[in-house]
Amino acid sequence: MPELPEVETMVRDLRARLPGRSIVETNVHWDRMVGHPSPEGFKAGLHGRRLEAIERRGKFALLALDGGGVLGVHRGMTGSLFLRPAGFEADRFVRAWFRLDDGDELRFDDSRKFGRLYLYESVRNGSQPPWERLGVEPLSEEFTALALFELLAGRRAAIKTVLLNQLVVAGIGNIYADEALFAAGIRPTRPAGSLRKREVGRLRDAVSSVLAGAIARRGTTFSTYRDVDGEAGGNQSRLMVFHRHG
DNA sequence: AGTAGGACCTGGTGGC
């Protein structure tokens, strides 16, 4: 999927354009795209809601709604949110779309249907949003070498596997795990708990710089990733190892 | 705790 940098790019673009606008119509063409609540409850719950703020947690985009609700978006492998003006040409794999009060359409386009949309209200009974279980944000101040060292301590799974575990560190996927490990000079199959403090320090720095660099270049377009206007990212030319041979 | 395998899905690509 789009990993942290691709979600962050989308969130920043949407943040500049969505707040203050309201959803006046919700359409879902693939019911299983709705992770919570029911498709009917999802559509009814979003009707007339104003978008107030856009944040990111791991690989989730969180669109805060008036009244305290949150529209959560996970892009899966191939999901994109496109913000299109009224009457704009059709996008090929739109699974759900929202009409805004000025006529623009926010379209969730996802060929492989692994993406998910969630609506959670501030008052909940029972189920918690999936983004509340995520691990540390790798671009936050809490992501220190010491914190990472403690997260890895005692783990016998391969370091790459652990980096991909969203409950440990949130937002890293296949591309950036490979790139960060290469930049840090650490073999991906090493047991996570076997890394020395120096190595963990290098890894922390590599994760930060690889992610920040990719955000600066608006993400990596390996095949299908597109931004909210349908444009490709610019980081693919910087990849050192992902999908490269030799 | 870890991991291997399958499931969920579909489109693009490369080989023949």
Place this chain on the structure above:
DNA sequence: TGCCACCAGGTCCTAC
């Protein structure tokens, strides 16, 4: 040109 097998940036579940 056409068909087919394989691959894909994610996550979840089950069985060892």
